[in-house]
Amino acid sequence: MNEELLRNANTSYRLAEQRATDYFRLLNVEVRQKNFVSTLTKDIQVWKHNHIHHRSVFSLFTRGKEKSNSKGYYSYIQWLKYTGKLDNYLDRSISYIFLRDLGKKLNAPDTQKKIKSVVESLKDHLNHSDATEQGFNMAGLYRMAQKERVESAVIWVSEKLKIVSSSIPEEMDAEQAQRKLIKIIVGVLMHVVEEMDEDVSPEERRQKLDEAIRLGYSYGLTYPFIDDLLDSTVLSREEKKQYSDLIRSTLITKSVPPIGKWEGKNIDLIEYIHAELQEAFEYIKSHQKAETSKSFFEESYVFFHSQEVDRVKDLSNSTYSNEEIYVPIILKSSSSRLIARSVLSVSENESFDNRTFLYGIYNQLADDFADMFDDMNVGAVTPYTYYMKYHDKRSDLINPFELYWAVIANLIHNVYQSDEKTCEVILDRAINGLKRSKERLGTKKYKEVMALFTSQMPEFNSLIQKMVQKADDVDFFDKLLRDHMISNLRKDRQEREDFSHTIKTVRSELNNVLMIQIKDPDPLLKSVVNEAANLSLKGDAKRLRPVVAWAMGVNAYELNQSAIMPLLKSLEYMHTASLIFDDLPSQDNASIRRGCPTLHQVYNIATAELTGLFLTQKAIEEQASLDQFDAKTVLKLIQYSAQKTEEMCNGQAMDLNSKGKPLTIEQLNLMCFYKTGIGFEASLVMPAILAKAEEFEIDALKKFAYHAGIAFQIKDDLLDVEGNKELLGKSVGKDAENNNSTFVSILGQESSRKEMWEHYCNAIETLQKVPRNTVFLKHLMNYIVNRDY
Structure with missing residues (x-):
């Protein structure tokens, strides 16, 4: 590999690493001083007035009964309509997407206008008589594609998704891989729509959306075929090393090298993945503008290298410093979102980049909290698994749950200048995440988790848990969609298996009875x-x-x-x-x-x-x-x-x-x-x-x-x-x-x-x-x- 290219890549990483280190040290001070506790206590005291409602015994009984029967996607949307909650539900959901995925400031008039437009459009779709029937199946998706004249791209990506799904090894989660891919495609599409001028011609709009679908798939493919594959047990240690070197070489040289001599049993899988990723890489590269290409490859390298640094950590190693735990997480969580934008060759925006960089760890800590026991089972090092294992042996370790709230306080008051709507949406999301965790873990295990992570802030925890227990109207459409999508993908897979089994079984039975018997043994007849x-x-x-x-x-x-x-x-x-x-x-x-x-x-x-x-x-x-x-x-x-x-x-x-x-x-x-x-x-x-x-x-x-x-x-x-x-x-x-x-x-x-x-x-x-x-x-x-x- 060219030594100069390698030095340039490492220099870019060190600069990003220093930026992440500075951010971590700022957060570290907040955690040590517990400044976030008093700040967020005031925020929650104001916030709770919109989320804790006193009702009569009768209304509580009837409402609870209605909602308990409304956990499915379709029935829950109908329940929201019936109770008059749909508008607020969609508003906070779309606002959160603009905040998280598009890096927008919610108090900007242009952003408010666009959020309102999206909410009205989505509400119109959900209110349409056949919306719940078509849902998100291929027929419904194709009909939407026809309206935008991007049928070819949707056909192409649906065929690609089916091949990817069937190629995912059994040790990996095919449904999650599909969901991630679809999520990335949608995210890239949102960026394209957001950047598009209102007076864009229909043909230019069609072209941009078509490219966005293909770019979204091309970028999204890296999640199952790089991140998830390297995290799984599919490849041997030697194969992981070979594969990582191949990816690293691609990002540094901006050219996909041949596989070469492969030492391992998974050569067929690697050949397929190599071909798919090469096609995806060349498509992204061909759509990069000269002025944005450098930042795209730099962000991609930072993203990959930070993942690699994180991936090789061993939970049995008790000596990792706080910076070693958190800095790679800050880098990979921010880079993943910055790449989604840079893959489109969008002009650089310092304000967007800064907000996105500071926001990333918020989502990562929330995801790691939700997955902590799964991560512990496979020995993965995350802030939560590491703290769970060594908190009683190392007093210097930062409590990740405290850091999570410190990040929230910093976002609300320093990044978004105490904007009321931003505060509302971020706290909605935080309480919703804890509600979902409590439901998933069960009350007993959830209390044990909270006892561990909140022992140094009992009063604040008491307030939080009161909100978790009593606060309402904090759920989000993207979470409903996520659950609905995973449920549908799993159901669809089971139905496909049943379909194939029926064909195989009936075909076998028919083959046994179809042959025509010759009734008369007389050779003349x-x-x-x-x-x-x-x-x-x-x-x-x-x-x-x-x-x-x-x-x-x-x-x-x-x-x-x-x-x-x-x-x-x-x-x-x-x-x-x-x-x-x-x-x-x-x-x-x-x-x-x-x-x-x-x-x-x-x-x-x-x-x-x-x-x-x-x-x-x-x-x-x-x-x-x-x-x-x-x-x-x-x-x-x-x-x-x-x-x-x-x-x-x-x-x-x-x-x-x-x-x-x-x-x-x-x-x-x-x-x-x-x-x-x-x-x-x-x-x-x-x-x-x-x-x-x-x-x-x-x-x-x-x-x-x-x-x-x-x-x-x-x-x-x-x-x-x-x-x-x-x-x-x-x-x-x-x-x-x-x-x-x-x-x-x-x-x-x-x-x-x-x-x-x-x-x-x-x-x-x-x-x-x-x-x-x-x-x-x-x-x-x-x-x-x-x-x-």
């Missing part, structure tokens, strides 16, 4: 058609249509599994027949299907045609054997099935006649629905017919199938261009070879993705009209748009 049918059924098929029918029949309509087995078999027979016809030389002339040679290649065209016809009749035979349902219902189902077969034939004819002809999107949608959507429709509607569902419900299922089928076909078109032959089990590029009109040939890849996501959103929104358990269908849509084959 033994037909090659039977063998060909079984050969085509043996392929590596997804069995998606019968699996969907099973999920609807068993999970949604509670039909008996054995009773609907003939229906499931009929759907797979019919689908397999359609594939045999589709692969014929007179149609798509495919050579591979389901990872095997197509039927006309193995036998001949005539045998393939007869086998397709044979399977359609087997499908009807299976439907006619649904003997646990009344005859009228079965007849209705067979009639519906015949109509759908007609429509599928018409769709295929439209496809064949369109070769080489330009089609409109409307024509393409219609053709794709007849070719693909009808198969999904049958899988949904046929169980509904057997369950004698209402017509409005069947209509909603048909609409869902329409959009699901087209989305499926668009994904097929994209995979034909971008897919992997080994994963697909068939050749790629066949559409272009056959001169087929596809979404990709008409719209191009990017617009095709947007069209696919539009149908995805329409399908998801339609599910709200189906009064059944539709979780499987939600994840079916996620599978359709995210599949690799």
